[in-house]
Amino acid sequence: MTNDFLPISRADMDKRGWDRLDFLFVSGDAYVDHPSFGPAIIGRLLEKQGWRVGIIAQPDWRSTAAFKALGKPRLAVLVSAGNLDSMLSKYTAARRFRSEDDYSPGGRAGLRPERATLVYASRIREVWKDVPLIIGGIEASLRRFAHYDYWSDSVRRSILVDSKADLLVYGMGEKQIKEIAAQLAAGIPMNAIRDVKGTCYRAASLDHLWNYAEAPSFAAVSGSKQDFAAAFKLQYDEQDPVRGKTVVQAHDGEYVIQNPPADPLTTAEMDEIYDLPYRRTYHPVYEEAGGVPAIQEVKFSLVSHRGCFGGCSFCAIVSHQGRIIQTRSAESILREAALLTELPDFKGYIHDVGGPTANFRLPACRFQAERGACKDRRCLHPEPCPNLEAGHGDYLSLLRALRQLPKVKKVFIRSGIRYDYLLAEGGDEFLRELCQHHVSGQLKIAPEHIAPRVTRLMGKPGKDVYLRFADAFRRMNAALGKEQYLVPYLMSSHPGSGLREAVELAEFLRDMGYHPEQVQDFIPTPGSLSTCMYYTGLHPLTGEKVYVAKDPREKRLQRALLQYRDPKNYPLVLEALTKAGRQDLIGYGDKCLIRPPRQPERPKGPAAKKARALPPGRDKGKQGKRKARVR
Incomplete structure (x- = not known):
């Protein structure tokens, strides 16, 4: 293990003598090698386990070229929108564009797409249809079930369903990624990795489960706010690594299945x-x-x-x-x-x-x-x-x-x-x-x-x-x-x-x-x-x-x-x-928040007297026009 930056280019891989990565991490943030940034933690942890990890940070999502830069990884592609939900990083509470992005070079805004997890996952699927695709980070973690999206003012499906990813890691992810990497390396197919705590996956039926709790479906929560609240309560109540149950939610003919949260780190x-x-x-x-x-x-x-x-x-x-x-x-x-x-x-x-x-x-x-x-x-x-x-x-x-x-x-x-x-x-x-x-x-x-x-x-x-x-x-x-x-x-x-x-x-x-x-x-x-x-x-x-x-x-x-x-x-x-x-x-007392609005000053002098003498509803301009017509 080295304290060099993790590879971000083919040249970096060549310096290490690597012809292929084990894991490719695609991130919506610029690459900062610090333990406050998810890609750095996950990348360094996998590196310590002996895996070859590379990072593609803030790729140009308008084509597939940037996603191919480090080649097809041997085990999986990991995708995260970054340290913030990509919609929150792009828009204010008033739904206006933010002018800066602290997680981008120079604070420049606009270097990540809206709904970055979905966009990156879509590009990866275009490039490699068969590569195991795992999504994580705060955006995936908090959108893992059907959820309300403020920026579209709508209830959206689980991000796992919309991204068509194989697995969703929720929470901080260290325990999960170590276990997933070990199972993939042992030759276990991606669609058979179903027992890792702190992950969600999709399934066509619930026949393989026991002792689970079923939340109202996407269709139900989309049409009923009472059902939405009931689904949230169930998910909230089971959010515990010790007593929490598996939680499932139907989505358009398949199920999102959430395993209980990962055990706390020692x-x-x-x-x-x-x-x-x-x-x-x-x-x-x-x-x-x-x-x-x-x-x-x-x-x-x-x-x-x-x-x-x-x-x-x-x-x-x-x-x-x-x-x-x-x-x-x-x-x-x-x-x-x-x-x-x-x-x-x-x-x-x-x-x-x-x-x-x-x-x-x-x-x-x-x-x-x-x-x-x-x-x-x-x-x-x-x-x-x-x-x-x-x-x-x-x-x-x-x-x-x-x-x-x-x-x-x-x-x-x-x-x-x-x-x-x-x-x-x-x-x-x-x-x-x-x-x-x-x-x-x-x-x-x-x-x-x-x-x-x-x-x-x-x-x-x-x-x-x-x-x-x-x-x-x-x-x-x-x-x-x-x-x-x-x-x-x-x-x-x-x-x-x-x-x-x-x-x-x-x-x-x-x-x-x-x-x-x-x-x-x-x-x-x-x-x-x-x-x-x-x-x-x-x-x-x-x-x-x-x-x-x-x-x-x-x-x-x-x-x-x-x-x-x-x-x-x-x-x-x-x-x-x-x-x-x-x-x-509103007034002049000690407890008042503001002063009363100013009243317009009454005009003074001969002109003011003449103006006050005009008939109601008339002004000097109209009066002058009337006299002109009489002449």
Whole structure:
């Protein structure tokens, strides 16, 4: 195994003495050899197993030529749209084209097609009809069943059916790809690989299955929102590697069959993945274009774990990484940190240490390992579970060890903390060290909203919890003699939020004296509970009806309310407050959000008197024309 970049050309293969690849990885992202990028992880892991792997990054999909560049692989073609769903990387919440793509050279937009997984798979099938085709990555993972697609405003078939791939890998994929590679190498036909956890396949019947759960069919969920919600609930409930069943869904005469999720990675397996010989930067072919911007966010950051038991409704982590925390050893993280300090552009700052949620480094409770995550209970919402074992001791030990490394000046935490979990532990030890050593003037947190109706549907803690944490943060910084601030992330137009709730959030911002520079509009991405609510108007886990703002004008009004101080938003805020019946917030009082609209000034002087003397409905121009006709 070498720490050279994985081959991206025939010349690279020739340097290694390869005449043929075992696996070809086609990716919608530029090739960045770093453990935050899927192709690098999967490619390096297969390389360690002894397989020959090459990467075709962002191929020109308008013809088949680019897909043939490295030749036909011996075992399989792997296809991923990249680190983001290709529709999300291309369009904003308002369905406008994005002007930049951080995963492309120079941040240039337009280098990947819409629905990249489908397009790449189609081109591969044109080139090689018999090659085993495996799709994965976030796009395939979250579109594995019939799903609502925001950009077409329709229910689409499973991406496995539309791509005609042989196998779909969902989740992070390391365990799956190792097992699939071993079976293919042993001569097992692709259509016989049906027992790998964390994969989906197509079948004409269910005769070979037992102990499975069948979701309403594609035809049913396309025609009934109630059936769509029921299908989502079933898939959501079985998303557990310990207790989850096989889930099936009929699609036009065949079945999509999802095996239970892959088992959580052990600490040794996590260490193996992050100890692989990554180059930790983008391929040099992108240098002339200015590199790949996405590396800047992660180059000096450390992943400490995967998984999240926070249960935010709008987040798809549950469907991709799961609720069970998978942790790297402190030794592995310190080894990686030492490597970062030797990079020529390291300035002494580690930008982040965390995962989907920074301070979830340990399992939520002792029962998850043998029972899995609870089907009918959330770890933190609406209140912390009695079995929750909140603690930051292990995380603190890791942060202290990182601070002691030579050449390290500061270790920041930027991936976000769950302040309700911090408060659930009790005591001030973690908060004190967080404020003293790991905040650079501002701490970003994500209350998202404060209206009870909205936070309940979001699965987020309420306003009172936020205020408790804000007060504790303020008092701790005062005790430390530091001037540091909270920067809350906020979301507009989430299911459950109408104008009334948006006004409530605006009033909260007024009282807190906070003026957000950025506000995120809710985007219904595939795979999340909130997206199901957006499409169906139902909470799939409870069956309750949910208000959804779908009118573009209302969405603009909600967003404007959260930035009511911005002068260009004045007409929208005025309209929103009027529609919400909150004219009491228009005026000159301390509680008002905006001033009343200016009344046009009455004209003064002789001309004004003459104009006022004209008959009603007449102006000077018409009066003049009338006199001319009389003459």
